[in-house]
Structures are given as structure tokens and as C-alpha cells.
Amino acid sequence: MPEIDWDALIDANANKAYCFAMGLCGNEDDAKELVQEAFAKAMDRIGTHDPGLPFEAWFLTVLKHLYLDGTRKYEKRHGQSLELPIDAAGLTVAEGVADHREQPLIDRLEREENSKLVRRAMRALTPDARAVLLMIDLEGLGYEEAAAVMGCPLNTLRSRIVRARAALKERLLALEVTS
């Protein structure tokens, strides 16, 4: 097996991995720890990576599995689901939110940095919804690659991304109303 240039792989993937981890974890310390664990695991398991496939997608699969394993362990230990919204008052889906608020929100998001608002909204989504959004709308992965990472059929992935985007919009609008 040829020797792997890990420095080059780290240079090429650290930023994406960190963004992905930040989107999943929502805070810097957990994101750093998750990225380190994912790279350590990737170094141990590199033999299972098919060189014909992009490293990035394989690595994101490793990272996502580690995150989901971690959340499941946490839930088991604490008897509390991490998939529940954390802020019942602020994150309740406001069904009566008028559609006319949607366009200004998009404009504002496109114009300004709203990482705090977005992170807060992301935390209320399920880990799978977060992962799908991050892979497709942040990392720019294709649907097929994202489906491979998520380990689900393409059609399932399509419906998941539609649901995840809708859920994110609802959370953001709700936060706009309450903030």
C-alpha cells in the first residue's frame, strides 16, 4: 500500500471537517475534539477506504458516525434525547408565521453574518437533518455522495433534505419572531 500524505489530506480537509463538526456540535471545543477523533479513526481505518472514491466523503462518513455514536452514548447515560428542541419557548414552530417574513429573512441571511442565529436553529434539528444540511448546503456534496455518507437511498436523501430545509426555515422564522 502506498504511503499516505496525511499532512496534505489534513490541509485539504481540516476546514471542511471543522465546519461540518461545528454545524453538528454547535460549539468550538466539541467540534475540535470531534475532528481530532475523526482523523485519529481515519488514520487507523485508512485500509478500509477505497482509493477510487473521494477521501472527503469517506472522512465525513467517519465523522458523522462518531458524532451519532457520541450522541447515542450521551442519551443512554443521561436518559435524555438530544433530538428534542432545547429551547421550548423560542424554538416552537410558529405555525402562524406569515410567509411575508420569509423573504426578508433570506435577504438578511444572504447579506449578514448570522452564525449565532443559525447555530441556535441548527441545534433544534435532529442530528441527521443537521448532517444532511451541512453536507449539501455547506460542503456542497452531491446528492449521491451525501446519500452514501448517510447510508440511505437517494430518494430518502432527497426527502430528508427537503424536510431538513423546511425545518431549518421554521426554526429561523420562529427565532426571528421571538428575538
Next chain:
Amino acid sequence: MKEKDDARLAKAAMKSLRVPAPESLTADLKRLARNRKPARSVWAGLRDALEGGAWAYGAGAAFAAAAVALIIMRSMPEREPVKEFAERPALRLEAAPQQALRDLWSDDEGEDNDEI
């Protein structure tokens, strides 16, 4: 249309999450990679040498030829070089005993009477 707007909103939202990885993290990851790198075994080195390019075959052949030549030269017995040719002694001639020669003599001249 609704899905398109949702996608646009999601992309705009995700854009704000784009942050560079801290430099300390990248450095930590590279250190981790160096520490985990297994030491190269002797066999791996030998295998790499054998898998070398065409020049390696030439170098290997030259090395083998030199080794064979050295072995042959070392196995040959060492001899003092001949400094000068010594003159050969003359062959020794011994006079045959006269009596013995006389016994061998006959008066045979090839005539019939000589046979008797």
C-alpha cells in the same frame, strides 16, 4: 417554488457557518499523524528497493558482478612471481657396460650361413 426558497434560505444560512479551522487544530492533527505513523520495517525498505526503477537493475547487476569478481580473486592461491629462469642441468649420460653390448652383437650379415 417553496422548495427552491427553502434551498436558497438553507444555503444562505449555511454560508454563515463557514469558519476556518483554528491553526492549532491543524497543527495538532499533523502532530497526531506523525505520532501514528508506523516505523518503517527493514522488509518494507528491502521491498521498496526491489521495486525500484530500471536504474536499480543496472546498479544491482554491477554490484553483483563486482562481488563475484572479488570472490574469485580471493579464492585464487597466492604464488611468488618467478624472478629468473634457472639454466637446466645437462642430461646425465652413462656409458653402457661394454660386455653387455658385446653379447648383443652378432655376425649376421644377412647371409644364409650366418643363421647357424
